[in-house]
Amino acid sequence: MNIVLFGATGMVGSRIAAEAAARGHRVTAVSRSGGLPETVSGDDNSVVAVAADARDRERVAELVKDADVVAAALVPPRDGSDPRAPFVALYTDLLAGVTAGGAPRTVIVGGAGSLRVAPGMRLVDTPDFPAMYKPEALAHADVLDALRADAATLPMWTYISPAPQVGPGERTGDYRLGVGDDLLPQAGSISAEDYAAAFVDEIESGAHPRQRLSVA
Numbered sequence: 001m002n003i004v005l006f007g008a009t010g011m012v013g014s015r016i017a018a019e020a021a022a023r024g025h026r027v028t029a030v031s032r033s034g035g036l037p038e039t040v041s042g043d044d045n046s047v048v049a050v051a052a053d054a055r056d057r058e059r060v061a062e063l064v065k066d067a068d069v070v071a072a073a074l075v076p077p078r079d080g081s082d083p084r085a086p087f088v089a090l091y092t093d094l095l096a097g098v099t100a101g102g103a104p105r106t107v108i109v110g111g112a113g114s115l116r117v118a119p120g121m122r123l124v125d126t127p128d129f130p131a132m133y134k135p136e137a138l139a140h141a142d143v144l145d146a147l148r149a150d151a152a153t154l155p156m157w158t159y160i161s162p163a164p165q166v167g168p169g170e171r172t173g174d175y176r177l178g179v180g181d182d183l184l185p186q187a188g189s190i191s192a193e194d195y196a197a198a199f200v201d202e203i204e205s206g207a208h209p210r211q212r213l214s215v216a
């Protein structure tokens with residue numbers, strides 16, 4: 001498949017790039033800096049690094065015009081400002097570019113904070129949720145709300161939340177997939193490598209259009 005991945009140099013995105021390349025896909029690895037993901041060897045011709053801003057709709061349209069799938073592992077601003085409106089605007093621009101470019105599907109790296117832990121209670125609303133991650137979690141929740149609100153007009157999307165803790169680790173290929181908003185039991189943590197495996201499985205299958213998934 002031809003995959004255009006925004007946020008490809010990041011902690012999560014670079015592992016998605018490596019997973020996709022290992023499965024024989026062609027990856028256009030996009031970031032503003034334009035570097036090659038550190039998980040990918042410079043000899044791997046299946047990954048091409050490109051510098052572009054996901055907010056530049058025309059540039060996005062140009063990049064995705066031959067894509068089978070667009071993937072996004074973008075971050076809300078982490079400079080202490082309120083990230084909520086800028087993150088929704090970032091995804092609004094990206095998806096407008098995807099629509100203009102005619103790419104059929106977009107798979108999005110989400111957040112865990114909006115997953116439900118009890119009826120009417122999200123993880124981000126629980127007393128022990130770390131205050132420092134709350135703005136980012138709420139920004140992710142806003143993006144998911146916007147995707148659902150505009151489902152009829154947006155290109156096909158799938159939103160995949162990781163477990164509450166995700167970081168570099170081991171690829172076991174062993175993960176649990178939740179469909180919908182409930183946090184999986186004992187969700188705990190997942191390695192970014194196993195999250196990437198689940199993410200690329202969804203890229204390949206397209207099995208969950210306009211749905212929110214979670215991986216633990």
Ligand SMILES: NC(=O)c1ccc[n+]([C@@H]2O[C@H](COP(=O)([O-])OP(=O)(O)OC[C@H]3O[C@@H](n4cnc5c(N)ncnc54)[C@H](OP(=O)(O)O)[C@@H]3O)[C@@H](O)[C@H]2O)c1
Nearest residue numbers: 007008009010011012031032033053054074075111112164
């Ligand atoms: N448990 C959880 O809920 C959980 C845990 C970890 C991560 N996450 C989520 O996973 C996502 C990825 O996190 P991460 O830690 O991998 O982030 P990261 O390491 O900061 O990577 C972000 C990537 O996005 C790129 N980027 C940012 N703004 C861009 C723009 N306007 N246009 C193009 N590229 C842009 C960055 O490159 P440039 O700066 O060069 O553009 C980089 O490649 C985030 O949304 C984060 O909230 C969730």
